[in-house]
Amino acid sequence: MKAVAAPLTNKEKPRKSRFWTTFIRNKYLYMMSLPFVIWVFIFSYYPLWGWTMAFQKYKPGKSFGEQKWVGLEHFRYLFNDDTFYLVLRNTLAMSFMGIIAGFAIPIIFAIMLNEIRHMAFKRFAQTVSYLPHFVSWVVVAGIVTKLLSAENGAVNEFLMWLGIISEPIQFMAKGEWFWGIVTVSDVWKETGWNTIIYLAAIAGIGPELYEAAKVDGASRLRQIWHITLPGIRTTIIILLIMSIGHLISIGFEKQFLLGNNLVGDYSKVLDLYSLEYGLQMSRYSFGTAINMFNSVVSLILLFSANGLFKKFTKESIM
Amino acid sequence: MIKTRKWSGIALTTALVAGLLAGCSGKNNNDNQGASPSGTSSSSSTASASASPETLKPLNFSFYSEDPSPNWTNMQDDVGKVITEKTGITLDAEFAVGDPVQKSALIAASGEYPDLISAKNSINKFVDAGAVLDLTDLIEQHAPNLKKLYEGQMSRLRYSNEDKSIYVIPTYALINNTPFKAEGGFELQHRVVKELGYPKIRTVADFEKAIKDYLALHPKDENGNPNIGLTLNADDWHMYISVTNPAFYTTGGADDGEFNINVDTQEVTYHFRRPEEKEYFRWLNHMNAEGLLDKQSFVQKYDQYKAKIATGRVLGLIDQQWDYDDGEKALKAEGKFDQGYGHYPVTMTEDTKDTSYWPTGFMAGYGIAISKDNPDPVRAIKFLDFLASEEGQVLVNWGIEGKHYKIENGTRVIPKEVNNRKINDATNFQKETGIGHYQNMTPRYGNGVKDSTGNYFTTDNPAQIIEGYNDVEKEVLAAYGAQTWIDLFPKESEFKVRPWGAAWNIPIPGDSETTIIENKLKDITWKRIPEAILAKPEDFDKIWDAYMKDLDKANVTKAEDLREALVKERVALWSE
Numbered sequence: 001m002k003a004v005a006a007p008l009t010n011k012e013k014p015r016k017s018r019f020w021t022t023f024i025r026n027k028y029l030y031m032m033s034l035p036f037v038i039w040v041f042i043f044s045y046y047p048l049w050g051w052t053m054a055f056q057k058y059k060p061g062k063s064f065g066e067q068k069w070v071g072l073e074h075f076r077y078l079f080n081d082d083t084f085y086l087v088l089r090n091t092l093a094m095s096f097m098g099i100i101a102g103f104a105i106p107i108i109f110a111i112m113l114n115e116i117r118h119m120a121f122k123r124f125a126q127t128v129s130y131l132p133h134f135v136s137w138v139v140v141a142g143i144v145t146k147l148l149s150a151e152n153g154a155v156n157e158f159l160m161w162l163g164i165i166s167e168p169i170q171f172m173a174k175g176e177w178f179w180g181i182v183t184v185s186d187v188w189k190e191t192g193w194n195t196i197i198y199l200a201a202i203a204g205i206g207p208e209l210y211e212a213a214k215v216d217g218a219s220r221l222r223q224i225w226h227i228t229l230p231g232i233r234t235t236i237i238i239l240l241i242m243s244i245g246h247l248i249s250i251g252f253e254k255q256f257l258l259g260n261n262l263v264g265d266y267s268k269v270l271d272l273y274s275l276e277y278g279l280q281m282s283r284y285s286f287g288t289a290i291n292m293f294n295s296v297v298s299l300i301l302l303f304s305a306n307g308l309f310k311k312f313t314k315e316s317i318m
Numbered sequence: 319m320i321k322t323r324k325w326s327g328i329a330l331t332t333a334l335v336a337g338l339l340a341g342c343s344g345k346n347n348n349d350n351q352g353a354s355p356s357g358t359s360s361s362s363s364t365a366s367a368s369a370s371p372e373t374l375k376p377l378n379f380s381f382y383s384e385d386p387s388p389n390w391t392n393m394q395d396d397v398g399k400v401i402t403e404k405t406g407i408t409l410d411a412e413f414a415v416g417d418p419v420q421k422s423a424l425i426a427a428s429g430e431y432p433d434l435i436s437a438k439n440s441i442n443k444f445v446d447a448g449a450v451l452d453l454t455d456l457i458e459q460h461a462p463n464l465k466k467l468y469e470g471q472m473s474r475l476r477y478s479n480e481d482k483s484i485y486v487i488p489t490y491a492l493i494n495n496t497p498f499k500a501e502g503g504f505e506l507q508h509r510v511v512k513e514l515g516y517p518k519i520r521t522v523a524d525f526e527k528a529i530k531d532y533l534a535l536h537p538k539d540e541n542g543n544p545n546i547g548l549t550l551n552a553d554d555w556h557m558y559i560s561v562t563n564p565a566f567y568t569t570g571g572a573d574d575g576e577f578n579i580n581v582d583t584q585e586v587t588y589h590f591r592r593p594e595e596k597e598y599f600r601w602l603n604h605m606n607a608e609g610l611l612d613k614q615s616f617v618q619k620y621d622q623y624k625a626k627i628a629t630g631r632v633l634g635l636i637d638q639q640w641d642y643d644d645g646e647k648a649l650k651a652e653g654k655f656d657q658g659y660g661h662y663p664v665t666m667t668e669d670t671k672d673t674s675y676w677p678t679g680f681m682a683g684y685g686i687a688i689s690k691d692n693p694d695p696v697r698a699i700k701f702l703d704f705l706a707s708e709e710g711q712v713l714v715n716w717g718i719e720g721k722h723y724k725i726e727n728g729t730r731v732i733p734k735e736v737n738n739r740k741i742n743d744a745t746n747f748q749k750e751t752g753i754g755h756y757q758n759m760t761p762r763y764g765n766g767v768k769d770s771t772g773n774y775f776t777t778d779n780p781a782q783i784i785e786g787y788n789d790v791e792k793e794v795l796a797a798y799g800a801q802t803w804i805d806l807f808p809k810e811s812e813f814k815v816r817p818w819g820a821a822w823n824i825p826i827p828g829d830s831e832t833t834i835i836e837n838k839l840k841d842i843t844w845k846r847i848p849e850a851i852l853a854k855p856e857d858f859d860k861i862w863d864a865y866m867k868d869l870d871k872a873n874v875t876k877a878e879d880l881r882e883a884l885v886k887e888r889v890a891l892w893s894e
Contacts, residue, residue: 057829059446059447060426060427060428060429060443060446060447061426061429061446061447061448061449062447083838083841141619142619142621145617145618145619145622146622149614149617150613150614150617151613151614170613170617172617173616173617173852260552260553260616260617261552261557261616261844261845261847261848262616262617262845262848262849262852264841264844264845265845275420276837277834277837279420279423279424280417280419280420280423281833281834281837282423282426282427282443282446283834284427
């Protein structure tokens with residue numbers, strides 16, 4: 001208010017007064033956004049206070065002042081635990097495989113769908129491909145184990161019919177194949193769904209570009225290379241940066257449902273570890289420590305990915 | 319990937335907000351309802367005792383249980399209505415779905431406790447949080463029936479040596495229970511023993527031979543699918559039931575969770591370290607090498623396991639009845655009674671006894687606790703006291719006289735049509751009558767105990783069980799010279815009483831290091847045991863040695879020592 005009252009001729013504070021003028025002019029917009037700012041604060045920032053638990057020996061039912069402080073003990077335990085490194089390896093491996101497959105395939109699929117001229121078939125293919133997204137992982141895990149079963153499993157039957165193998169393979173019992181199985185099931189389930197956003201981006205490319213290219217005699221492939229792909233570049237990069245941010249927190253649902261004791265060394269992931277060794281044992285503090293580690297790593301990944309892309313491609317989300 | 323996460327995020331947020339709102343409103347309800355009675359109870363206990371109409375004033379308790387109860391009808395069933403009529407109490411119950419331990423941990427951490435808590439071993443979390451009341455005085459002053467029921471066992475109700483309060487009214491452990499039903503042991507399909515002329519099934523070698531001989535005669539079923547010799551259920555915690563527990567049942571060790579405890583010296587060993595058990599797993603390894611063990615055993619999920627049993631192709635099982643019941647029920651529904659299973663007391667050698675029925679004595683532990691948020695603990699203990707009365711127990715077990723049972727010549731009997739519904743329309747019957755809903759909240763006597771009228775408290779008695787058998791089952795039992803399956807098993811009286819009850823039911827202090835070590839040991843065991851069983855027989859010893867080394871590295875001796883201390887404490891506490 002004071003800033004507005006100050007004479008505009010004052011050269012010292014033009015920035016500030018400009019801010020307040022805009023603020024006044026847009027006061028309704030600011031007021032409208034206020035509930036959401038509060039919402040974000042309550043749900044995203046206020047819980048960060050709970051991070052203090054990671055440095056305590058937290059016991060429920062006691063007030064904050066009564067908790068015992070233990071410093072970095074939980075982190076020390078975490079970084080000295082062999083299991084932690086195992087689950088971290090599994091998490092990162094499946095994450096990277098997921099990002100590579102989960103990126104390349106939907107983009108290729110979106111471009112292929114876009115090239116289909118027959119509208120009815122295009123719609124049909126699109127619907128069929130994204131339907132699995134709505135199937136829960138419990139069901140998908142059931143389908144996958146059935147398909148890969150050594151006992152009348154479709155994949156084994158097919159391979160035996162082709163004569164590639166003479167005895168059924170126990171797919172689900174081979175630890176080293178587990179990451180692949182998870183990635184492939186994920187691709188099957190999510191490709192169609194992830195394609196939608198690229199199709200939307202492709203739809204936003206002006207048709208005059210294609211027409212101009214055609215006039216210049218560009219082939220279909222040339223059009224894809226010089227128009228479609230550059231057209232969705234921004235979308236691709238934004239999504240990529242965001243998924244790099246989520247690299248370490250991939251959930252545990254699919255690994256938990258598809259895994260079994262034989263492949264435990266390859267199927268246990270960080271989130272499951274924090275559940276088993278944290279919450280289930282009432283080690284709330286230890287669980288918090290793991291999640292802090294998670295958040296910090298995610299943040300670092302996000303910022304470095306963002307920074308790298310900003311530098312080399314001039315595209316970024318921040 | 320991102321899309322999914324966003325959506326699940328939104329869904330989760332909605333659920334959280336809804337949960338918050340629900341939680342808040344639930345709390346308010348309780349406060350409103352609790353406000354007036356709590357005033358009276360705090361004034362004096364005698365006041366509420368003398369004014370009997372007031373004690374029946376409707377009161378709603380929130381209740382949390384770790385056990386699921388899918389048919390729960392909010393006490394709108396026959397038995398529930400009578401309980402409400404007699405006590406004025408209604409329960410707003412929540413039953414854990416999914417992982418109960420995790421749910422309990424969440425509730426304990428939330429600081430908002432239900433009025434009544436039934437949390438099995440997780441009760442330690444509530445005790446640590448100071449969330450539950452000491453019931454010693456409440457029982458003394460307001461609960462004559464509970465006192466009568468637990469006569470001579472009161473010291474077993476106490477929590478620990480350091481904290482001798484009573485936090486839990488035991489409702490899972492039955493008093494003076496005589497087991498009538500055999501649910502465990504090794505199982506063979508009736509057609510197998512029938513076709514082979516009822517061979518003796520006593521050792522793993524007998525069991526193996528029966529399966530092998532039958533498979534040689536009938537390698538495939540009528541549809542041309544191969545019959546399966548033996549399948550195991552290794553999905554998650556079923557691992558304990560079907561894979562690892564049988565290792566001590568067959569080698570003369572009692573069920574003390576993951577430990578074997580010497581009954582005289584109370585020396586504790588992680589039970590896989592016993593040399594006898596190595597031989598048991600070697601036998602499973604041998605079964606696998608012979609092709610008698612289902613290759614899918616460690617890969618299949620629980621539903622696939624049950625579905626497999628329902629096809630009738632599985633000749634042998636090593637499991638508990640309740641764990642494979644759904645599969646067998648499907649077979650019975652199709653009238654394939656000869657593909658149902660009998661229970662046999664199989665052990666490694668003939669001179670060891672199957673320990674399935676090694677008695678534990680009365681075990682406190684699992685049961686109901688009253689939280690500090692309870693608006694009226696006196697009414698709560700009186701509610702439990704009513705359930706523990708003779709009237710309450712008969713009501714909970716049998717239902718309502720004239721409706722669900724009648725008295726003929728002084729004996730309680732269930733009319734045929736009621737019993738038929740109970741067996742064949744179990745779900746609807748339970749929803750309507752409520753029989754089976756309240757057992758886990760009732761402090762009660764076990765099978766074989768008679769009430770003041772000379773009738774059994776429970777509906778399970780030998781005559782009733784034999785009546786439930788089908789003809790094939792009766793024929794097989796007759797051929798083995800038994801009336802019920804439990805006749806084949808060693809009797810309870812053949813075993814030494816364990817002065818600590820059972821180790822799996824000893825509460826572990828919340829911050830004990832043993833919880834972490836034991837979970838590490840579990841991870842190792844669950845990985846190594848399947849590996850050892852599926853290995854080539856010549857590699858078995860090598861894997862076993864590696865397994866033992868892993869255990870040492872994970873500090874197994876420390877876990878044993880910590881457990882031993884707990885067992886010794888329990889013995890001291892109970893024998894006072």
